[in-house]
Amino acid sequence: MQLSPKIENFVLHCGEMGSRWGFNRTIGQMVGLLVINEKPLTANEIAEALKISRGNVSMGIKELQSWQLVKVHHIPGDRKEYYSPNGSIWDLANRVFEERRKREIDPTLTLLRDQILDSANSPEEKYAQEQMQSIHDLLETVTKWSAELQRLTPEQLQSLMKLGSSVSKVIDLKDKLLRKS
Amino acid sequence: MQLSPKIENFVLHCGEMGSRWGFNRTIGQMVGLLVINEKPLTANEIAEALKISRGNVSMGIKELQSWQLVKVHHIPGDRKEYYSPNGSIWDLANRVFEERRKREIDPTLTLLRDQILDSANSPEEKYAQEQMQSIHDLLETVTKWSAELQRLTPEQLQSLMKLGSSVSKVIDLKDKLLRKS
DNA sequence: TTAAAGTTTCAATAATTACTGAAACTTTAA
DNA sequence: TTAAAGTTTCAGTAATTATTGAAACTTTAA
Known part of the structure; x- marks a missing residue:
């Protein structure tokens, strides 16, 4: 599991942002890695790619599961667990948002x-x-x-969003309608 | 500067939430304290009320100023600086939001x-x-x-918000209007 | 000027949070 | 069964972040 410079750059950035988004650096990197990798990854692959300990990956996965951000796959004839993002980017963002609302x-x-x-x-x-x-x-x-x-x-x-540059127009719209009826 | 249990409770809670809102515990407490106190406070009063060092207050104020959350007052004939929240609750929330957008x-x-x-x-x-x-x-x-x-x-x-329980109604509204004109 | 009243800075340290790696545990297949 | 392949846990430690307090700085008024 060797990352191209471009991909590594993105993953490292996710790590930096991770703490701002509610988790720690490692977990941020894990999300980034899983999201830009088309195929699901094993815990060992994640550990190798991010150069972190196996235990750390295990704890990270656990945390990500509590946020419902990862999904586990099994490949027939293979005992390893494969991880991938749980849903679209939109789904993930929604869950993070929701979870943060609960906490903040x-x-x-x-x-x-x-x-x-x-x-x-x-x-x-x-x-x-x-x-x-x-x-x-x-x-x-x-x-x-x-x-x-x-x-x-x-x-x-x-x-x-296409309604216009300002939502206030919608309010005006509403007021006009109310006045007519 | 002795806080009533009820007020202290609120201030401590702000401290706990502080870290989740983008600053640290002390700074969270400072915001809470300033917000629920009608009259502006001096750095010493803040230090005493929160039982923290004078230096810590100074750094906290600096940080809050960078977020544009506090305002300084001067009372004629008094050399001390008095601090109060910079604007309404709404203004403060907006600034925090804006600042977090910039960072996150x-x-x-x-x-x-x-x-x-x-x-x-x-x-x-x-x-x-x-x-x-x-x-x-x-x-x-x-x-x-x-x-x-x-x-x-x-x-x-x-x-x-009063438009209805779902924003999708706004979209319907827009569609109806477009069809008419 | 100077000293009193106040503020800020920052090195040292405390407190918190994250990470490692070895041991314990679990599952599967021979 | 058992041992190999895998996963999880958690005590110890590393890294990071927050706090103190003493020294340096600033301002004001006598």
């Missing part, structure tokens, strides 16, 4: 809901609660919106 | 554009380039969309 937004929403229900016993707490309410509303809006967008196919999304 | 997406888009222009010299590279093209297209779509959404005020966003 949901816990905060839960906490805020609790705090807001609680009664404030000082002017400081009163102000704090108002702010928490704003954050709550914002996060809820973002959550609902991302759920809507995720439901769309890439084609629908493209179609929506 | 833009570098990849640049790399992909370069790689795609380059010619493939093997079937493996051919496939790799096709995949990179898909990733590129996806990221570009996401980037454009987030720019659109960021341009909206919270009110417009709410208005847009």
